[in-house]
Amino acid sequence: MRDVAIVAFAQSKHVANDAEHNEVEILMPVVSDAVEQSGIARHDLGFVCSGSCDYLIGAPFSFVSALDAIGAWPPVSESHVEMDAAWALYEAWVRLQHGDIDSALVYGFGKSSLGDVSEIMSLQLDPYYLAPLWPDTVSLAALQARAHLATSGRSERDLAAVVARSRKAALDNPNAVRAEDRSIDDILAEPTIASPLREADCPPVTDGAAAIVLAAGDLVRQVSKRPAWIRGIDHRIETHSIGARDLAVSSSTSLAGEKADAFSATPDVAELHAQFSHEELILRDALGLDGAVVNPSGGPLAANPVMAAGLVRIGEAASRISHGGAGRAIAHATSGPCLQQNLVCVLEGD
Amino acid sequence: MSGERTAVVGIGQTRHAAVRADVSMAGLVREAALRALEDAEMTWADIDAVVIGKAPDMFEGVVMPELYLADALGAVGKPMMRVHTAGSVGGSTALVAAGLVQGGIYERVLTVAYEKQSESDAMWGLTVPMPFTAPLVAGAGGYFAPLIRAYMARSKAPDHIGMMVAVKDRKNALRNPYAHLHLPDIDMKMVEDSPMLWEPLRYLETCPSSDGACAMVIASERVADAAPRPPAWIHGHAMRSEPTMFAGRDQVNPQAGLDCAADVYKQAGITDPRAELACAEVYVPFSWYEPMWLENLGFCAEGDGWKLTEAGATAFEGDIPWNPSGGVLSSNPIGASGMLRFAEVALQVRGLAGEHQVADAHKALGHAYGGGSQFFAMWIVGSDKP
Numbered sequence: 001m002r003d004v005a006i007v008a009f010a011q012s013k014h015v016a017n018d019a020e021h022n023e024v025e026i027l028m029p030v031v032s033d034a035v036e037q038s039g040i041a042r043h044d045l046g047f048v049c050s051g052s053c054d055y056l057i058g059a060p061f062s063f064v065s066a067l068d069a070i071g072a073w074p075p076v077s078e079s080h081v082e083m084d085a086a087w088a089l090y091e092a093w094v095r096l097q098h099g100d101i102d103s104a105l106v107y108g109f110g111k112s113s114l115g116d117v118s119e120i121m122s123l124q125l126d127p128y129y130l131a132p133l134w135p136d137t138v139s140l141a142a143l144q145a146r147a148h149l150a151t152s153g154r155s156e157r158d159l160a161a162v163v164a165r166s167r168k169a170a171l172d173n174p175n176a177v178r179a180e181d182r183s184i185d186d187i188l189a190e191p192t193i194a195s196p197l198r199e200a201d202c203p204p205v206t207d208g209a210a211a212i213v214l215a216a217g218d219l220v221r222q223v224s225k226r227p228a229w230i231r232g233i234d235h236r237i238e239t240h241s242i243g244a245r246d247l248a249v250s251s252s253t254s255l256a257g258e259k260a261d262a263f264s265a266t267p268d269v270a271e272l273h274a275q276f277s278h279e280e281l282i283l284r285d286a287l288g289l290d291g292a293v294v295n296p297s298g299g300p301l302a303a304n305p306v307m308a309a310g311l312v313r314i315g316e317a318a319s320r321i322s323h324g325g326a327g328r329a330i331a332h333a334t335s336g337p338c339l340q341q342n343l344v345c346v347l348e349g350d
Numbered sequence: 351m352s353g354e355r356t357a358v359v360g361i362g363q364t365r366h367a368a369v370r371a372d373v374s375m376a377g378l379v380r381e382a383a384l385r386a387l388e389d390a391e392m393t394w395a396d397i398d399a400v401v402i403g404k405a406p407d408m409f410e411g412v413v414m415p416e417l418y419l420a421d422a423l424g425a426v427g428k429p430m431m432r433v434h435t436a437g438s439v440g441g442s443t444a445l446v447a448a449g450l451v452q453g454g455i456y457e458r459v460l461t462v463a464y465e466k467q468s469e470s471d472a473m474w475g476l477t478v479p480m481p482f483t484a485p486l487v488a489g490a491g492g493y494f495a496p497l498i499r500a501y502m503a504r505s506k507a508p509d510h511i512g513m514m515v516a517v518k519d520r521k522n523a524l525r526n527p528y529a530h531l532h533l534p535d536i537d538m539k540m541v542e543d544s545p546m547l548w549e550p551l552r553y554l555e556t557c558p559s560s561d562g563a564c565a566m567v568i569a570s571e572r573v574a575d576a577a578p579r580p581p582a583w584i585h586g587h588a589m590r591s592e593p594t595m596f597a598g599r600d601q602v603n604p605q606a607g608l609d610c611a612a613d614v615y616k617q618a619g620i621t622d623p624r625a626e627l628a629c630a631e632v633y634v635p636f637s638w639y640e641p642m643w644l645e646n647l648g649f650c651a652e653g654d655g656w657k658l659t660e661a662g663a664t665a666f667e668g669d670i671p672w673n674p675s676g677g678v679l680s681s682n683p684i685g686a687s688g689m690l691r692f693a694e695v696a697l698q699v700r701g702l703a704g705e706h707q708v709a710d711a712h713k714a715l716g717h718a719y720g721g722g723s724q725f726f727a728m729w730i731v732g733s734d735k736p
Contacts, residue, residue: 001454048591055413059478060406064436064721068593075606078591078725079442082407082414082434091431091446097453100352123413128374131412237420237430255427336417341430 004096005227006322006347007215008037009315014177014208014303017113023052023062027109027209028069034211035105039223042071045213046101048078049092051085051108053307055120066109077101084108084273085210086310086333086343092214093233102219108308109209117205117306124337126240137337138202138276140242142194144338145278147247149196154281156196160187162277163200163301170298177303178204201277201301208305210312228318228329228347232260235333235343242338253286253332253342260344262287267346268326269293271313273333275300282339283332292330296320310334314345321349351617351736353452357574357581358696358731360390360567366530366681369468370561375410376422379464382563382686383423386460390567391578394424397567398456403433403443403463404685408478409470423462435589437490437633437720439463440564440688441727445587447568448729452584457570463689464563472559472684491556491636493722495548498638501602502550505641507656509550512637513541516555516679518665519634523676525666525705530560530681555637555679562683564690571735582696585713585736586617587729594722601723607646610726615648618713618730624649624663627730628711629671629698631691633718635678640664644672647717666706674698674706688718692729699733 010033012026035042048070052062063080072078081087085108092104118137125131149155161184170179182200190198220227236252236259238245257263270292274280284294295301297316300309310333317329328348335341362385364370364378373381379402387393400423402416412418416425416432423430435442440463447461473489501507520536523529533540536554544553574581590610592599599605611623620626632647634640641655649670650658658664664672673679675694678687695714697703703711713732719725 053413054406054408057480059480060408060475061436061721063434064594064724067591067724068595072591072593073596073598075590075592075604075609077589078435079433079446079589080435082432083416087431091449094446094449094453094455097455098353098449121413123411124417126418127410127412127415235429236427237417237425239421239426240418241421252427335414340417340420 002097002099002216003229004093004214004216005220005224005229006212006318007220007224007227008034008213009318010034010037011175011210011312011315012208014175014206014305016177016205018207023057023109023111024065024069026207027066027107030209031070031107031211034213038213040103040213045103045105047092047095047104048076049088049104049106051081051083051088051307053082053110055123056110056112056306057114084310084333084335085308086314089212089311089314090233090235090343093230096214096216102215102217104214105211106214106311107209107211108311110305110307111207112205112306113207138197139194140337141276142197144247145196145276148278148282151248156188157184158281159201159277160184162280163187166295166298166301169296170302173297173302175303176298177206179298179302197276203275203300203304206304208303208308210308210315212311212315226322226349228321230345231348232346234259235341237341240340247338250282250286250339250342253283253344256342256344257287260346262330262344262346265328267292267328267330269296269317269320270330271295271297271317273300273310273313275304279339287330317347321347351584351586354454355571355735356448356451357569357583358566359569359574359577359581360386360392361693361697362386362389363528363564363690363693364562365528366560366562366683368559375415375466376419378466378561379419379462379563380422382565383460383462386565386567389579392567397424397458397460399429399450399459400425401431401433401443401447401459401461403439404465405439406475408475409472410466435720436725437684438688438718438725438727439720440686440690441692441716441718442589444566444689444692445589445727445729448584448587451568451570457573459568460565461568462563462565463686465683465685466561467559467683468561491548491551494636495551497601498550501638501642504602505653505656507641511641511656511659512550512555513538514659515637515640516541519673519677519679522666522674522706523680526675529676530558551636557635557678557682560681560683562681562686564686564693566693579702580700580733582699582731583735585730585732586614588613590726592724594724602642603646603652604723606724607719607726610728611647614728614730620730623647623715624670626713628714629674629708630715630717631675631694632672633678633688633691634673635682637679640672671708674708688727691718692716696731699731
């Protein structure tokens with residue numbers, strides 16, 4: 001494989017409700033920031049790929065409006081996935097393997113405050129047999145949390161510990177929506193909203209965007225002092241039928257990790273797209289992360305810009321390498337109910 | 351073309367119809383995918399990755415339907431991606447799938463595109479009111495009709511050209527058993543007598559609403575060399591996009607289309623597309639887009655597209671047949687319409703197009719466009735290795 005590196009990462013200052021800006025207005029400065037950081041002229045970027053979801057704003061073609069933000073004139077070589085932008089990064093990484101271009105811009109954005117994300121995402125479910133029952137995301141997540149607690153020997157206290165650690169870590173993250181220093185006992189004193197989950201176990205509603213610039217070949221050295229090299233990237237999907245899966249574990253994360261060579265060395269840091277506290281525990285197990293610092297940014301429990309949150313994980317992990325002294329990092333992104341589909345990206349410094 | 355040699359080794363499509371009540375969405379995509387696997391003489395287990403595409407989720411009301419369709423497409427335990435680039439999506443999806451092989455990541459990729467318009471409402475899906483945005487209450491036809499009128503004014507094309515395209519493509523569809531519209535009595539009079547929908551577009555000058563899917567197996571050189579039937583080698587492919595809201599745009603003859611065509615011709619070593627290509631499957635959802643794209647794709651000089659149509663050059667018997675399958679005017683499962691164009695030219699160069707096979711089809715162009723004439727995807731396939 002051709003070596004590809006992350007040479008720039010930018011994200012919005014995520015907020016719970018950005019009433020003053022539409023998706024494009026949130027995205028535009030973020031794209032400009034990433035392109036500027038990369039030092040690559042916008043029109044020299046070989047490929048552009050994005051991730052978004054029309055249902056967040058409730059109208060088709062979110063990505064069409066976004067194209068107006070990125071300066072697509074003269075016309076650009078461009079594609080879009082209706083998936084978290086982590087998969088757009090994967091597509092761009094594949095495109096760079098062709099060898100004819102050396103750079104790509106990737107971005108994702110989402111304004112979750114406009115609707116009820118938990119209800120909207122129930123429209124992801126089998127439209128004939130499951131969606132008509134309107135099971136919301138939190139209820140489905142609670143089923144998975146219950147399954148995990150029942151088989152892992154962990155308790156609600158372990159869930160609360162994830163929440164406490166994540167939001168405390170987020171105090172150092174200027175882009176976090178929810179950062180606080182709160183005791184485990186205080187969290188456990190909250191009532192459950194879908195047992196065993198409490199409101200604290202759930203991600204904050206977040207509006208935001210993120211962008212990454214990838215480079216390959218000689219260009220990497222020209223534009224970056226400390227690039228974050230993509231050593232492996234893979235993604236896998238599981239059956240959609242929740243009843244047919246072992247919800248206590250994430251087999252597709254383990255498989256993607258294996259294919260991305262995540263297990264050959266212990267990472268210094270991992271950024272996991274764990275939107276609920278129990279998901280972090282499942283993903284830690286799936287990726288064997290004992291000894292790694294997990295979600296130093298606070299993770300999705302601190303800021304969860306839907307459709308960009310997976311890409312933010314990759315960007316945060318890359319930042320730990322480029323600016324934080326980490327040597328090896330793992331980033332993870334997910335899509336679908338109860339971690340149905342998972343992407344693992346292994347990053348290293350020089 | 352850069353990267354690894356890449357070829358189409360399996361093609362499948364559904365019977366397209368206004369209502370496919372006999373299948374669910376999963377059943378629809380599976381029908382096309384199974385036919386592609388059968389053509390490639392492969393099973394689900396042979397497939398390394400699945401790339402699926404469709405038009406906006408809002409059409410059927412299923413958010414990110416790849417999640418629900420993973421099982422029907424044998425993707426469990428594999429990588430699966432979902433592409434969405436407006437009307438060009440069927441083409442872009444094929445290109446993302448081909449890219450996985452070209453980049454040396456996988457050797458056998460299944461790509462599928464679909465739309466089930468009977469379970470959706472495209473007009474509603476395109477018309478959701480948004481603050482500060484002019485609503486498109488007339489659907490796609492209402493958007494494109496003014497551009498067509500601008501083309502007619504610029505090129506001085508006579509009024510009957512659109513009707514000629516409508517007749518020609520429906521006649522071609524009679525050769526294609528999968529086509530949605532089979533109108534054996536089609537003629538200029540029937541088109542002219544159909545109701546005017548968006549001046550100058552009459553009812554029979556517009557595409558139908560179809561349920562349908564298309565699938566292809568895209569493979570590495572090693573796999574293609576051992577394929578049971580002739581492969582269609584990819585000689586070049588490209589995507590281009592430009593903004594919607596930009597006063598400098600020429601929406602009649604878009605720069606993104608010109609650039610995309612120039613890129614794909616350069617990769618495939620084409621300098622005179624009309625002379626060097628055997629045929630083309632081009633996204634013509636409204637009749638007048640044939641002469642418009644003839645010019646945008648460089649098959650003639652600007653202003654001359656309608657003359658080719660009028661002279662019969664693009665007819666099945668002409669020197670450069672366009673849409674021998676019947677095209678989008680005869681079957682329009684929106685998300686799949688672009689992939690059908692790509693698949694039909696692959697069938698042509700493989701010599702497997704049946705009744706609508708064009709003679710000596712060694713190289714052909716597949717084309718898709720979308721949005722406000724702003725998203726383009728194209729490929730050129732050939733019977734010989736690039």
